[in-house]
Amino acid sequence: MTHRNYSIMGDHIRVSLYDDRLEIFSPGQLPNIVTLDNMLNTRYSRNPRIARVLSEFGWVKELNEGVKRLYDEMQMFFLKKPNYSEPNGNSILLVLENSITSR
16 A cells, blocks of 8 residues: 555555465556665665555554565574565566475
């Protein structure tokens, strides 16, 4: 919700849950200076008002928390790193793989 590109009409965020992974698809390219290579350490808020409201409600702690938190939590549970991609050049796909054998 915070990172979605709301100027793109006719598409929406999709969350798909499978036995071995969670996939989150979000319309729109990565914002501004953020790339797949630097997203762990680079911050840019496409929707700063939404980000501020989420922070004020206590749903997020700080800006740029989400990506780092995903990496840390996946590592803590001995899972593969989050896999971000741009499947059609105009959207972001995040795949979080689960370990069926260890759960």
